[in-house]
Amino acid sequence: MKRALITGITGQDGSFLAEFLLERGYEVFGLARRESWFRPNNASHLGDRVKVLFGDMSEGTDISSALQDAQPDEIYNLASQSRPGESWVRAPETLMINGMGAIRLFEAMRHGCPKARVYHASSSEMFGQTKCIPQKEETPFNPANPYAAAKVYAHQIVRIYRESYGLFIASGILFNHESERRPLHFVTQKIAYGAACAALGIKNSTDLNERGHPIVADGRLSLGNLDVARDWGHAIDFVRAMWLILQQERPDDFVVGTGKLHTLRQLCEAAYGRVDLNWQDHVVSDPSLVRPLETGQTLADASKARRLLNWEPSVSFEEMVSKMVDAQIVRLKSTLSGRK
Amino acid sequence: MKVALITGITGQDGSYLAEFLLAKGYEVHGIKRRASSFNTQRIDHIYEDPHDPHPKLKLHYGDLTDTSNLNRILQEVQPDEVYNLGAQSHVAVSFESPEYTADVDGIGALRLLEGIRFLGLEKKTRFYQASTSELYGLVQETPQKETTPFYPRSPYAVAKLYAYWITVNYREAYGLYACNGILFNHESSRRGETFVTRKITRGLANIAQGLEQCLYMGNIDALRDWGHAKDYIEMQWLMLQQEKPDDFVIATGVQYSIRSFINKTAKLLGIELAWEGKGASEQGRVIDITRDNAPAVKVGDVIVKIDPRYFRPAEVETLLGDPSKAKEKLGWVPKITLDEMIEEMVAHDLDKAKQHALLKNEGFKVSVGRE
Numbered sequence: 001m002k003r004a005l006i007t008g009i010t011g012q013d014g015s016f017l018a019e020f021l022l023e024r025g026y027e028v029f030g031l032a033r034r035e036s037w038f039r040p041n042n043a044s045h046l047g048d049r050v051k052v053l054f055g056d057m058s059e060g061t062d063i064s065s066a067l068q069d070a071q072p073d074e075i076y077n078l079a080s081q082s083r084p085g086e087s088w089v090r091a092p093e094t095l096m097i098n099g100m101g102a103i104r105l106f107e108a109m110r111h112g113c114p115k116a117r118v119y120h121a122s123s124s125e126m127f128g129q130t131k132c133i134p135q136k137e138e139t140p141f142n143p144a145n146p147y148a149a150a151k152v153y154a155h156q157i158v159r160i161y162r163e164s165y166g167l168f169i170a171s172g173i174l175f176n177h178e179s180e181r182r183p184l185h186f187v188t189q190k191i192a193y194g195a196a197c198a199a200l201g202i203k204n205s206t207d208l209n210e211r212g213h214p215i216v217a218d219g220r221l222s223l224g225n226l227d228v229a230r231d232w233g234h235a236i237d238f239v240r241a242m243w244l245i246l247q248q249e250r251p252d253d254f255v256v257g258t259g260k261l262h263t264l265r266q267l268c269e270a271a272y273g274r275v276d277l278n279w280q281d282h283v284v285s286d287p288s289l290v291r292p293l294e295t296g297q298t299l300a301d302a303s304k305a306r307r308l309l310n311w312e313p314s315v316s317f318e319e320m321v322s323k324m325v326d327a328q329i330v331r332l333k334s335t336l337s338g339r340k
Numbered sequence: 341m342k343v344a345l346i347t348g349i350t351g352q353d354g355s356y357l358a359e360f361l362l363a364k365g366y367e368v369h370g371i372k373r374r375a376s377s378f379n380t381q382r383i384d385h386i387y388e389d390p391h392d393p394h395p396k397l398k399l400h401y402g403d404l405t406d407t408s409n410l411n412r413i414l415q416e417v418q419p420d421e422v423y424n425l426g427a428q429s430h431v432a433v434s435f436e437s438p439e440y441t442a443d444v445d446g447i448g449a450l451r452l453l454e455g456i457r458f459l460g461l462e463k464k465t466r467f468y469q470a471s472t473s474e475l476y477g478l479v480q481e482t483p484q485k486e487t488t489p490f491y492p493r494s495p496y497a498v499a500k501l502y503a504y505w506i507t508v509n510y511r512e513a514y515g516l517y518a519c520n521g522i523l524f525n526h527e528s529s530r531r532g533e534t535f536v537t538r539k540i541t542r543g544l545a546n547i548a549q550g551l552e553q554c555l556y557m558g559n560i561d562a563l564r565d566w567g568h569a570k571d572y573i574e575m576q577w578l579m580l581q582q583e584k585p586d587d588f589v590i591a592t593g594v595q596y597s598i599r600s601f602i603n604k605t606a607k608l609l610g611i612e613l614a615w616e617g618k619g620a621s622e623q624g625r626v627i628d629i630t631r632d633n634a635p636a637v638k639v640g641d642v643i644v645k646i647d648p649r650y651f652r653p654a655e656v657e658t659l660l661g662d663p664s665k666a667k668e669k670l671g672w673v674p675k676i677t678l679d680e681m682i683e684e685m686v687a688h689d690l691d692k693a694k695q696h697a698l699l700k701n702e703g704f705k706v707s708v709g710r711e
Binding site for chain 1: 442450489490494497498499501502506514652654
């Protein structure tokens with residue numbers, strides 16, 4: 001039986017990946033911070049099916065002992081400070097976790113279990129303000145926020161460790177991938193939530209945004225720049241790509257994305273359309289939510305992943321948005337009835 | 341009077357820059373780390389009596405890993421210009437200490453930028469980030485210019501790449517006057533003893549004077565673009581005097597191999613070398629002696645050998661800069677040639693070696709520092 005260790009198991013990707021690996025008969029270990037494990041999280045429902053090791057990516061000793069306990073064949077490094085917008089006010093911490101966390105893991109692996117295979121989560125944010133559209137593995141990076149700069153750092157470290165020490169460390173340059181499990185501070189989930197509130201007639205939401213205000217206030221959902229365009233897929237397709245990347249003969253980097261571009265405007269249209277409403281009656285653009293520097297158009301050219309991994313996305317943009325809105329409606333209904 | 345803050349003031353570049361700025365009438369502040377031995381040899385000659393009530397050069401204890409310390413120094417000094425030259429600057433060491441290198445070289449730059457912003461100095465303070473040709477690593481085009489894509493090959497280079505991007509990000513997001521100088525290799529007689537050029541001039545001078553027997557090298561076919569540090573620090577200052585902040589490649593545009601650096605050094609010491617063997621068993625043998633600087637060396641001696649210990653896990657084979665943009669926009673051209681620079685370095689190291697040899701010959705115990 002193969003053994004896998006997932007860092008960031010309580011997150012969206014970590015929990016989907018854990019399910020995916022469990023279905024394939026893996027023994028799954030997760031590295032999680034105590035405080036994220038002991039509150040409701042995306043992996044809570046997995047219960048005893050996964051073995052949780054407590055630790056923090058900022059502690060080298062936590063990582064070494066997790067590797068010692070798990071003795072993994074495969075390591076999936078998904079843990080990160082995952083909010084690009086917020087990285088402007090948490091810049092040092094973002095590099096500590098997303099960048100130096102990778103070094104700590106690779107160093108621990110190099111000494112503790114050099115035969116293991118490592119998947120590292122790189123991000124389309126690394127392309128940032130690039131003028132090259134679409135982006136593939138060789139496209140030069142042009143990071144436009146501290147999150148992206150930290151991801152570039154880790155991505156280069158992946159390559160350096162691979163080239164310098166011959167370790168099996170591979171990466172997926174994942175474009176945006178969403179799901180019902182996205183936390184509410186991600187814009188896609190905010191929109192799904194906003195559409196669900198509108199459908200249920202909720203004018204002032206109980207859930208708050210990162211600034212402590214109701215996400216929906218006076219029947220309005222406030223967003224930043226609506227012209228932002230992204231390549232969005234469903235996370236369930238992306239965790240399959242992670243696994244495929246580690247089943248190759250040689251470690252390599254792969255761009256993973258749907259190759260389809262949509263704006264936030266279109267996402268709003270799809271979400272509110274799901275509940276037969278006109279998004280323009282419910283969404284406003286608030287200039288104070290616009291990031292200091294915007295990432296440009298990120299659009300994946302995933303031809304290498306298609307060719308070598310035989311990877312294709314299975315969930316369409318519309319399906320993904322519908323699933324997210326439906327899930328928010330179920331969730332909100334249950335909280336409403338719970339309150340009664 | 342302008343006020344400058346230099347991190348890494350005790351290093352090669354920091355010491356030249358401090359001299360340069362003092363000559364321009366700046367008040368200069370520098371950050372030095374606490375160490376158990378004195379680490380200010382390079383600036384001792386410009387350091388004034390700290391009991392002077394109005395010193396022009398002031399040193400502060402500090403560390404690029406210590407945020408509150410940096411913030412306090414920034415607040416106290418209120419600098420017009422910050423030169424971030426402090427770094428764990430050794431490529432090979434960065435493979436041994438990657439985390440520390442990231443903390444100092446990557447987050448260190450970020451801590452300063454954040455400090456400037458946090459203290460509301462973003463309109464006043466101009467920021468220079470010491471970027472490096474190591475960013476180009478496995479070069480994607482030759483020669484390398486500002487638009488060449490990066491391909492770092494060491495934890496040092498990646499940490500510097502992070503600092504490069506975060507400097508660009510802060511400039512674009514917050515309108516900070518922040519510049520990257522992408523400096524190709526620059527050397528001098530003040531270069532640290534473990535860097536390849538200084539290792540060669542110092543090692544061969546010691547051998548010439550009988551203090552060491554053999555110089556052990558890594559990849560001697562690596563090609564580098566070497567300039568003199570003194571030329572390069574002038575450009576660091578120029579970059580902060582422009583109307584708009586920008587990034588510049590600073591290089592000579594001429595390339596030599598490490599092997600030819602060794603040959604040139606040997607020749608200045610009056611030693612003619614011939615190379616024999618291949619790869620890790622290649623060695624440099626003395627075939628002629630033309631001056632009296634090398635009394636300890638005889639024809640036939642093998643004085644250079646390869647030690648694979650010095651091969652890097654991932655080599656950077658070639659670096660060659662295209663300094664056209666700096667020439668055009670800053671009016672900058674390097675003045676000191678490679679030969680002049682090696683001459684200066686050899687003269688300095690030969691002088692030191694002669695001092696040591698004299699002591700040794702008089703029966704005093706002499707130990708020469710080694711890596």
